[in-house]
Amino acid sequence: MTVRAVRFPRLRGGLTPWLFLLPALLIFAAFKFVPAVRAIEMSFHEVRPYLGDRWVGTDNYGTVLSDADFGAAVWHTVVLAVGQTAGSILLGLVLALLLEGTARHLWFIRTAVFLPTVVAVAVVAEVWRILYFPGAEGILNSVFGWFGLGPSDFLNSRDSSLSSIMAVGIWRGAPYDMMIILAGLAGVDRSLYEASAIDGAGRWRRLWHVTFPGLRPVFVILLTLAAIRGLRVFTEVFLLTNGDPQGSTEVLMTLIYKLGLERHDLGTAAAGSIVLLLATVTLTLAVRARRKVGTT
Amino acid sequence: MTRTTALVVTAVLAGGLVACSGSAAEVPQDENARLDIWTRRPPGDPSEQVSKDLAKAFTKKTGIPTKVTAIFDDFETKLQQAASQKDLPDIVINDTAQLGTLVDQGIVREVDPGEVSRTKDISDKAWDATKAFDGKHYAVPFSAQAFALFIRSDWRKAVGAEVPKTWDDLDALAKKFTKDDPDGNGEDDTYGWVVPGSTKRGYASWYLSSFLWSSGADYFSGSGTKLAPAIDSPEAAATLSWFQKSFCDKTVVPGSETAETAAAHPYFDSGTGGMYLTGPYNMARFDEAVGEGKVEVVPLPAGPGGEATALAEGENTYLMAGSANEAGQLKFAEFAASPAGQKIGMNGDENGSIVRLPINTTVDMAAERKDERWQTFNDIYTDASRYVPTVPDWTPFLQSSAKTFNAVASDCEADPESELEALAKDFATELESQRAGG
Numbered sequence: 001m002t003v004r005a006v007r008f009p010r011l012r013g014g015l016t017p018w019l020f021l022l023p024a025l026l027i028f029a030a031f032k033f034v035p036a037v038r039a040i041e042m043s044f045h046e047v048r049p050y051l052g053d054r055w056v057g058t059d060n061y062g063t064v065l066s067d068a069d070f071g072a073a074v075w076h077t078v079v080l081a082v083g084q085t086a087g088s089i090l091l092g093l094v095l096a097l098l099l100e101g102t103a104r105h106l107w108f109i110r111t112a113v114f115l116p117t118v119v120a121v122a123v124v125a126e127v128w129r130i131l132y133f134p135g136a137e138g139i140l141n142s143v144f145g146w147f148g149l150g151p152s153d154f155l156n157s158r159d160s161s162l163s164s165i166m167a168v169g170i171w172r173g174a175p176y177d178m179m180i181i182l183a184g185l186a187g188v189d190r191s192l193y194e195a196s197a198i199d200g201a202g203r204w205r206r207l208w209h210v211t212f213p214g215l216r217p218v219f220v221i222l223l224t225l226a227a228i229r230g231l232r233v234f235t236e237v238f239l240l241t242n243g244d245p246q247g248s249t250e251v252l253m254t255l256i257y258k259l260g261l262e263r264h265d266l267g268t269a270a271a272g273s274i275v276l277l278l279a280t281v282t283l284t285l286a287v288r289a290r291r292k293v294g295t296t
Numbered sequence: 297m298t299r300t301t302a303l304v305v306t307a308v309l310a311g312g313l314v315a316c317s318g319s320a321a322e323v324p325q326d327e328n329a330r331l332d333i334w335t336r337r338p339p340g341d342p343s344e345q346v347s348k349d350l351a352k353a354f355t356k357k358t359g360i361p362t363k364v365t366a367i368f369d370d371f372e373t374k375l376q377q378a379a380s381q382k383d384l385p386d387i388v389i390n391d392t393a394q395l396g397t398l399v400d401q402g403i404v405r406e407v408d409p410g411e412v413s414r415t416k417d418i419s420d421k422a423w424d425a426t427k428a429f430d431g432k433h434y435a436v437p438f439s440a441q442a443f444a445l446f447i448r449s450d451w452r453k454a455v456g457a458e459v460p461k462t463w464d465d466l467d468a469l470a471k472k473f474t475k476d477d478p479d480g481n482g483e484d485d486t487y488g489w490v491v492p493g494s495t496k497r498g499y500a501s502w503y504l505s506s507f508l509w510s511s512g513a514d515y516f517s518g519s520g521t522k523l524a525p526a527i528d529s530p531e532a533a534a535t536l537s538w539f540q541k542s543f544c545d546k547t548v549v550p551g552s553e554t555a556e557t558a559a560a561h562p563y564f565d566s567g568t569g570g571m572y573l574t575g576p577y578n579m580a581r582f583d584e585a586v587g588e589g590k591v592e593v594v595p596l597p598a599g600p601g602g603e604a605t606a607l608a609e610g611e612n613t614y615l616m617a618g619s620a621n622e623a624g625q626l627k628f629a630e631f632a633a634s635p636a637g638q639k640i641g642m643n644g645d646e647n648g649s650i651v652r653l654p655i656n657t658t659v660d661m662a663a664e665r666k667d668e669r670w671q672t673f674n675d676i677y678t679d680a681s682r683y684v685p686t687v688p689d690w691t692p693f694l695q696s697s698a699k700t701f702n703a704v705a706s707d708c709e710a711d712p713e714s715e716l717e718a719l720a721k722d723f724a725t726e727l728e729s730q731r732a733g734g
Contacts, residue, residue, distance in 0.1 A: 049380035050617065051402040129559070134550035137485045156553045156706060242496040245553040245706030247699065261373045262497065263691055264397055 036277075042270035049266075060271035069247060069255055070272070077251040080166055080237075081230025087170035089222055092177025097207075099178070100185050110182075114175045121172075125239035128168050129155070155241050158248035165240055165249055169233070177222055184218030185211070224287045231280050252276050329621035330361040331628055332385040334375070335650070336611075338368040342648025347389070350640045350650070354631045360624045372397070379403050384616040386625050389438055389632075389650075392425040392610045396689045399428045405615045405622070407433045413630050421678070422655035426612050429688045429732065435612035436629035439641065441575050441652035442677035443506050443606040446582060448570040449592040451478035451486075459592070463511075463538070463599050466571070470547040473570040488547035490569035492560040493705050498694035499556055500701040504539060505684070506573060506606045511535045511599030515685050515693065515723070522734025523687065525723035527697065528716045531601065536704055536712035544708040553706040575609065576673045580647035593669040595676050608681035610655070635659050653677050688730040696722045 043060050045053035064070055099110050116124065131139045132154035144150030154164045192210045201209065234253035237243065243250035243258070252272065260269025333351055337343045344366040351362040367374055371390065378384050384403055398404045409415045409423055422437035447459070447469075455472040458465070470488025472478070478486055492499040508514070513532035516523040526532075542548050549569040552560065561578065563569045565585035572578075573596060582591045598604040613629040615622070631637045638659050641651030645667050653674050654661055661674060684690050700719040704710045727733030 048401060049376050049403075050382070050384075129551070132551075135485070135487075137483070138550075153550070156551055158707065161554075241554045242494055242556070244493075244495050244702050246703040246710075258695065261370070261376075263695065264372070264376065264401065266376075 039270045039273055042267055043274045045267050047266035047270070053267075056267065060268045061275070063268050064259075064272045064275060067255075069250060070252075072247060073250045073252050073255045076162060076249060077231060077233065077253075079162060080169070080233055080251060081227065083163075083166040084169035084173055084233070085223065085226035085230055087166065088173035088177045088226065089219070091170060091174035092181055092222075095174060095178040096181035096185060097211075100182060110178075114179065116172045117176045121235040122239060124168065124172060125236060129240065132164060155249075156245055158246045161241055161245060161249045165237055168236055168240065172236075173226075173229075177226075180222060181215065181218055184215045188214035220287070220291050224284060227283050227287060228280055231276060231283070323618055323620050325622060326620050327623050328360060329619075329624065330363060331387055331619075331621060331624050333362055333364045333387040333389065333628070334371075334385040335364060335366055335389040336368060336371045336391070337366040337650070339366045341366070341368075342643075342646070343650050344648075346641060346643050346648045346650050350632060350637060351628075353636065353640055354628055357631065357636075358624075358627055360621070360627065362628070375403070376401075382618060384618055386616055386619040386621060387628055388614040388616055389611055390614060392612050393684055393690060393694075395426065395428055395434060395612065396687065397691055398614060399430075399434050400689050403617050404434045405617055405619075405625075407436055407615060407626075407629075409433055412436055412626070412633075414634070417635075417656050417658050418633055419655055419657050421608070422610065425608070425610055425683050427686065429686055435614045436626075436633055437655040438611045438613045438629075438632050439651040439653065440608065440610035440655050440677055441577070442608045442673060442681035443573050443575055443596070444593045444673055444676055445596050446564065446572045446574060446578065447592050447594060448473075448478070448567070448586065448590060450590040451570045452592075454478045454480060459594055460597055462597050466597065467542075467547075470542060470571060471545070474547045478570060479567055486567070487549040487563075487569045488571055489542055489549065489552075490560050490563045490572040491548050491552040491705075492555050492557045493543075493548075493552040493702055494554055494556045494559075495695070495698045495702050496556045498691070498698040500705070501694050501698035502607070503573065504535070504701050506596055507539065507599065508532055508535050509605035509607075509682065510596055510602050512602035515697070516687075516727075518734050521732055523685075523727055523732050524734055525720040525727070527723060528713075528720035533713045533716055535599065536701065536716065539701065540704050540708065540710070540712060543705045553702060573606075576652045576670065577649070579667070579669060580645075580649075584647075593672050595672065595680060604680050606676050606681045608677055608683045610652070611650075639664060687727070687732050692726050692730075693723060696726070 042053070044055065044057060045060075046056050047053050095113060099106055099113065133139065133141070134151065134153045134156045135141065136145065136151040138151065138154075140154070141151040144152065153160055155161050188211060192214070193206055196206050196210055232253060233251055234257070237249055237251050237254050238257065241249045243254045253276075256269045256272040256276070259272060260266050331351075333347070335344075335347045337347060344364075347366060348364045351364045354360070355362050365385070372394070375384070375388065379401060388398075388404075390398075395404075407426065409418075412418070418437055419440075422440050423433065425440075426433045426435040426437055428434050445460075451473055452459070452469065455469075455476045455478050457469050457472055460466045460469050473486055473488040477484070492503055494500065505515075508531075511531050511534065513529050513535055514526045517526040518524050543553070549555075549560075549563045552563075555563070557574075560572070561574075561581065564572045564578075564582055567586060576593075579591070579593070595604055596606055613632050615625040615629060619625050632641070633656055635656055635658055638651050638654040638656050641649065642654060642659075642661070642664050643649040643651075645665050653670070661670060684694070687693065697719060700715050704712050704715050724733060
C-alpha cells in the first residue's frame with residue numbers, strides 16, 4: 001500500500017506533462033516537424049512527386065546560392081524587414097502613448113486603429129492597389145496633388161515600389177505592436193512616474209528614464225517577432241507586385257514560390273527554404289544571446 | 297484515459313501510413329469506376345455549371361459516374377499535391393500550354409489519336425497542341441481559342457478614328473483614347489491600352505508573344521532538338537522598344553507593370569482603357585460591364601515587316617496516370633470532343649462557355665452562336681494563329697522572357713537590345729539543360 005502510494009504519483013508526475021503536451025505535439029509533428037524533415041530531404045533531390053525523387057547531392061543549394069536573383073532577393077528582404085520593423089515599432093509606440101488610458105472613447109479608438117491587423121491581407125492588398133493607382137487621378141495621387149506633389153508611380157516604379165510595400169506593412173503592423181506596447185505600458189510601475197515627477201522630471205525625461213526602460217522586455221519580444229516575420233514576408237509582396245517591376249520587390253519567399261510552384265522545381269525551392277530557415281534560426285539565436293548578455 | 301490516448305495515437309499513425317502508401321504501379325481496372333474530373337474554373341462561376349452539365353450528359357450516355365471539381369487558384373500546385381499522394385484525378389481539363397510540364401512530371405498518359413473514335417473530325421491544328429517534345433500525343437483536344445483586339449467602338453467613334461489596320465494606326469488610336477477624352481466626362485482619366493504586364497504566370501510574355509510574332513520575331517530558330525535562341529533579333533528588339541514606348545508615353549493604363557489578368561480585366565470593365573488584346577472568354581463579361589454593342593473585336597494588325605499572328609491557346613482533356621478506369625477516361629475525352637460534348641461546352645452565346653472555339657470540324661459554330669464576333673475569333677484561330685513553341689518545358693522560357701519584358705516596360709532608360717541579348721543567353725542555357733539546343 002505505501003509502496004504504491006509512493007510509486008504511483010512519481011510515475012504520474014513524469015507522464016502527466018507529456019500527456020498534456022501530446023495533442024499539441026501530434027499536431028506539431030504532422031504539420032511542422034514532418035514537413036520540415038521532408039523539406040530537408042527534398043532539398044537534396046530532384047523532386048518528382050509522381051515518378052519518384054532523384055538524389056542530386058548539394059546541386060540545389062548550388063543553384064539557389066549562385067542565382068543572381070537570390071542575392072537581390074536577400075537584400076530586398078532585409079531592407080523590407082528592417083524598414084517595416086522600425087516603422088511599425090515607432091508608429092506603434094506613438095499610437096500606444098497617445099491611446100493609453102481607460103476612458104471609454106479610447107477603447108473605441110483603439111479597436112478602430114487595430115482593424116488593419118485583423119483584416120485579411122488579400123483585402124488590404126486590393127484596397128492599397130486602388131489607393132496607389134499611379135495615374136494623376138489615383139486616390140493618393142489626388143491627395144498629393146493638393147500639395148503640388150506627385151503623381152508618384154508607387155508600386156510601379158523600381159524607385160518607389162519597395163517603400164510603397166513597406167508603407168503597407170507598417171500600416172498593417174503598427175497596431176499590432178501598439179497592442180503589445182500598451183500591455184507593456186500597463187506594467188510600468190506608476191509610483192516611478194510619481195517619484196520622478198516629484199524629483200522634477202518633465203514629460204520627456206519621464207518618458208526617457210522611466211517609460212522606455214520599463215518597456216525594454218517588450219521591445220525585445222517585438223524585435224524577435226518582427227525579425228522572423230520580416231524574413232518570411234510573402235503575402236503582401238505576392239499580392240501587390242509579385243516581385244515586379246524589374247524584380248525590384250523580389251523577396252526570398254516570392255523567389256522560392258516562383259521556383260517551387262510556378263517552375264515546379266520543388267527541390268531547388270526546398271533548398272531556398274532551408275537557407276531561409278537557417279537564417280531565421282541564426283537571427284533568433286543572436287537576438288536571444290544579446291538579450292541574455294543584456295540581462296546578466 | 298491512457299487507452300483512449302493510445303487508440304488516438306495509433307489511429308493518427310495508421311492514417312499517416314495509409315496516406316504515405318499507395319503506388320503508381322498497375323491499378324486494377326473497373327469499367328464502371330467513377331471518374332474524378334478537375335477543371336480550371338473559378339468555383340461558383342457559370343463555367344463550373346457548364347462543366348457539370350457536360351459530365352452529367354456523359355454519365356447519362358455511358359452510365360459511368362463522374363464528379364466534377366472546379367479549381368482556379370493554384371490549380372497546378374493542387375495537382376502536384378495530388379501527384380505526391382499518388383491520388384490523381386482521372387481527368388484534367390486544363391491549358392494546352394501545361395502539356396510539357398505534365399509530361400515531364402509523368403502524370404499524364406499517352407494517347408494514340410488513331411484509337412480515338414472519329415479522330416478525323418478533330419482539327420489537325422488542335423491535335424498539334426496535344427503533341428509533346430517527343431512527338432507523341434498526351435491528350436485529346438477539347439477547346440481552342442486565339443487572341444484578338446477588343447476595342448471600345450463607342451470611344452473609337454467618339455474620337456473619329458477608323459478600325460486600326462497597321463501598328464501606326466494602333467499608336468494613333470491609343471494616343472487619341474488617352475488625350476481626346478473618348479468617354480466625354482471632361483476628365484483626363486482614360487488610356488489606350490490595357491496590358492497584363494506582370495511576371496506572374498509569365499503574363500508579360502504571354503501577352504507580348506502575339507506582337508512579337510506579328511512583327512516577324514520569334515523565341516527560337518530551328519526545330520526539334522536543334523533549337524537556338526532567336527529572341528535577340530532586330531525584329532524582337534524593335535517590338536520591345538515599341539512596347540516600352542507605349543508605357544513611357546503613358547498610353548498604357550498606369551499600374552499595368554504589376555497587373556495580372558485579374559487586375560487588368562477591370563481596367564477595361566471600368567472604362568479606364570479602350571484597347572485590350574485578349575481571348576474570347578471576355579466577350580460576355582465586357583458586354584455586361586460596358587454595355588452591348590460597345591465592344592468590337594478585330595484581328596491584331598501585322599507589325600512592321602511581319603504577318604499578323606495571334607497566340608493560339610486552348611484546353612485539352614488530359615488522361616491522368618494511375619486511373620482505375622482507363623477505358624472510361626478515353627470515353628470521356630471522346631465524348632467531350634464529340635459534337636454533342638462540344639455543343640454543351642460552347643453554351644451558345646451565354647456566359648460560362650468552356651468550349652471557346654470547337655475543335656470538332658463537323659460542328660457548325662454559326663448555328664450555335666449568333667454573335668458574329670465568334671466568327672472573327674474562329675478565322676484568326678484557323679488562319680493566323682500559332683501555339684507556344686514546342687520545347688520539353690515552356691515554363692522557364694515564359695518566366696524569364698516575362699521578366700525581361702516587364703523590366704524593359706517599367707524602365708524608360710532600359711535598353712531593349714542588351715536586355716534581349718542577356719535573355720538569349722538565358723534561353724541558350726535553359727535549352728541546353730532541357731536537351732533541346734542544337
